[in-house]
Amino acid sequence: MLDNITLLAIAPLLNVQLLLDGLFIGAIFALAAYGLALVWGVMNVKNLAQGDFVMMGGYIAFVMTKLGIHPIFGLPVAIVFMFGFGWMVYRVIIYRVIGKDLFTSLLATFGMAIVIQQLLNLIFSPDVMVAESGFAIRSYLGGMVTVADIKLISFLLAAVLAALVITFMKYSRMGQAIRATAQDPRAARVMGIDTERVYAFTFALNAAICGAAGVLISMIWVLQPFFGMTYSIRAFVIVTAAGLGNLPGVIIAGLGLGAAEQFAGFILGAELQQFTVVGLLVAILVWRQVQQSRHRQVVR
């Protein structure tokens, strides 16, 4: 461990490489986490199938490559398809669990995750798949730092998508309705907002965002029907760390988590890379608890 820290000190450019890799992947985590924050905040549904939605998006990009189309064009296809899929899932399953207790929604979405995994397994087999972008890989700073164009493009696309969603939430009629429903569903209904439609739209939007994240993942990491969990866990960590309804927080936490993972992988070894994710969550929860108990004392 000490050797690795020394290594970082001797060759500071390694830090740049780790930071860049972390930010690139963190942006995609943030995307999936944002979808979760939306569903959690608006509908109080904790979607355990979040990562499986991501995988579905990835497989859409994979199918595109099989059809001879560049996987990046899977982005609009995945957004549209997953929006429809999300809407359908809402109509069939999710509307039954809104307003029920925590375990009902957890169980329902957990069951959904298993069904999606097994369906993907039946259709695509359990083999690992990837979609290759074929884009260039550039070296900087004397070859010490390399950046694959696809990672940079994914980062920019993730940023654009996030900006679009933020603008939509702020200025569009539906976005305002979603925010109103999140604040107080009853009051929203009184004001003439069709909250059922708002919920369906929110859930579909989440699925679409996940699908987009999956398309980017297919070109950066790998696809496997059972790998969705990786993204579910990270989405939960990010949302918990940032707090609901805190969009800048979600983005910062996503990027931070990506970078933290890379540094942990480098310094502590890859076996502790994922441990770091969960470890950070525990640390944040403890810190929150301390902070809130102080707040409670003040209120008292």
Added chain:
Amino acid sequence: MSKHLKFLTALAFGVAAAGLVAAGPASAKVEGDTIIIGSAISFTGKYSTNGIHASNGYNLGVKRVNEMGGVMVGGKAYKLKIKYYDDESTPLRTAQLAERLIKQDGIKFILGPYSSATTKAMAPITEKYKIPMVESEGASRSLFTQGYKYLFAVLSTSEQYLASSIALAAEIAKKNGRKPSDVRVAMAFENDPFSLDVRAGVIDDINKFGMKIVVDDKLPRDLADMSATLTKVKALKPDLLVVSGHSKGAATAARQIKELKIDVPMIAMTHCEAAKIVKLFGAATNDFLCPTQWAETLSYKGKYFGTAAEYDKLFKATYDGYKNVPYQAAQASAAVLVWKDAFERANSFDTEKLRQALSETNMKTFYGNIKFSKAGNNIAKPMVLRQIQNGKFNVVAPSKWASHKVNWPRKVPGM
């Protein structure tokens, strides 16, 4: 999709047929002129791809033996038949099905399941009932340290997978006037029983040569990211990088070695073929070393399938959709040949006599030579190392079977 549908229909029929058979009187090991061998293998679940490869191999072996006159026992010719169950890729189910095959169906001869995990679940059961099992798909060395007496495996064990790359690195170091102990090795292994077995074999050989380990990372099972590990590799510039982590490990490593432009003179990894890295990542995979149990280019030869190349041809003609014949299928066919050979030498269906005959197996096949140690693993067939040279897999080690010279240091266009 259609392949899966076809398979599902076949499976449904299979299950229905199995039900009919089970409804009849408890069938014995030999019915009329047919010897029935039992197998619980993965037709569904996470091992299904390779489970189906293996069952295709079993079926081809049975077909060939039957076509060539069947099995002669006591002056009578018997046909072989396999009774399959689907273990759904879960070891618990494999164990249940082993009980069922032996207790309910009266099966006395077993062909192994696919994967080390399911074989580990089955072996204690076959051992308990003293039923011999010839397996071809469980490579974990822990299978052969339990003192099992009824377990025989035709394949090379997992600790041999990448050990040959260490020997090769030592050989190259000597040729270049360096001491093998100067060689620095970076290792990235997935944190699962198979890959850790592979790692144990590598470490044994590293210690034998006194080499130095500079990176030793264990990758989590569901994480498809090695960039932190590879950044370390880039900084420390080892002489050899070894990676093992199933198809995920190979695909992730190949992709990120390309993205990070990792310039190590020698890279060895398992599962290159399964992960289709050549097709996906092209020239960036040039000169990777990949171990394999078997290759169609080897000069192995036997009575039943002729040469390895002839087996390859026959397999492709028999089953649609194979561009390359997976070694999982070849070794499954070899396991069937081992059974046939043992029946004839034992000249009996008595399980004790068969066990004795199996332990004395010494045969040449298209899959390589087969001779079992006391522990039951095949000690007559080495693991071979192939190098990806201009998109082709060429055998480069061990030198006895090598068809091409090893390229060192590895050259990647544009780097």
